Amino acid sequence: MKNREDWKETVKKGQNKMGTWRVSCLSVEELLCLQLLGYSSKQLYEDREGERYSLKETASMSIRELDKAKRILDRQAKAGVVTIPYYSEAYPHHFRHLEDAPPLVHVLGNKDLPNREDNVAIIGARAADKDGLDMAYGLAKQMGEQGHIVISGLALGCDTAAHRGCLDVGGQTIAVVASGLDITHPKVNKSLQDEIIAKGGTILSEHPFGVKANPTRLVARCRMQVVLTQSVIVAQCPIISGTMYAVRFAQTYNDDLFGWEHDVYAVRYDTQNELNSGNKFLLDYNLALPVRPGQEIILDNYNRLFVCP
Incomplete structure (x- = not known):
């Protein structure tokens, strides 16, 4: 029983860690905003939590670019375009190991x-x-x-x-x-x-x-x-x-x-x-x-x- 409880606790910790990581991930709007600001793919893939939060802060303070990103994404959605961030399960797995993989891919038609x-x-x-x-x-x-x-x-x-x-x-x-x-x-x-x-x-x-x-x-x-x-x-x-x-x-x-x-x-x-x-x-x-x-x-x-x- 103790082993089972230990296993449950390990799973729970893993889920909490994943949840924290996802919260710290840049949203689609933030990613596009930072791209509009000229950030490279390498900069947007930074894994250090402090750097990700710094990028989130940069996006939140870039009101004009963030608003532009939201308008673009709204237009794309109305046109049937699906925008997929790099951390989504729907992101083309072939791209994941590209050194300069696009942080966002925009898809019209069959996303699978x-x-x-x-x-x-x-x-x-x-x-x-x-x-x-x-x-x-x-x-x-x-x-x-x-x-x-x-x-x-x-x-x-x-x-x-x-x-x-x-x-x-x-x-x-x-x-x-x-x-x-x-x-x-x-x-x-x-x-x-x-x-x-x-x-x-x-x-x-x-x-x-x-x-x-x-x-x-x-x-x-x-x-x-x-x-x-x-x-x-x-x-x-x-x-x-x-x-x-x-x-x-x-x-x-x-x-x-x-x-x-x-x-x-x-x-x-x-x-x-x-x-x-x-x-x-x-x-x-x-x-x-x-x-x-x-x-x-x-x-x-x-x-x-x-x-x-």
Whole structure:
């Protein structure tokens, strides 16, 4: 009986400690307020209780920014956007070990989809030719037909083709974007964004309403794309391309202390040109595994991509 009472007391102490920790956590409004003030992710993840309370005090004293944060969050909620803080159970677990993980993620559509494991990122350049677009579409179509999730970035070219290939067979897809969710970048993809949401997919951003995409944010977006998956396919890209940033992130995070494992694949084209020079570079230097037009791809029992002979 004494052991049982000791166990109950231990559980109670643990619950009290967790309760105290949650109270000390910055609220969604406070986190956004501090982001508006220019605080970095590292500063907002400070674990020392005294520092957290100091940040809470800073937020409470920043009346203008706190009021702005509340207005933004209210607008987002009315538009159907769910804002998830890093300490929530709903926060995408793939992001948790990122050194610069976003303290808040903003989600339009299916908030559970980013926690799925059976997914593949299919990415590529905006200025793709018909071969590149056909490959992005066809590979995404295969994943959609198998009931898996396709991740891409809602950009023109290969990203659009990948989302479309998945949607056309009734699949679900995640678009990771570099702007607030009140802005569609590019504007021409507004109907595609609406269709992704209508068909059970997700639009995900680390930025609140009002933030526009720029080159820096587009590059940062790449890190979030690759950590959501174990497999990245480059459909087509030049050797100097934004797609290469995603490949670099996948290589950086591969086999790190947190156990991420990324396989990078690139489509091998019979005819070489500037538009697929990035694919050739990745394959020639053994930085990616080849996928040929017409090959079947599947995810194995460990959600790793397998290319059928």
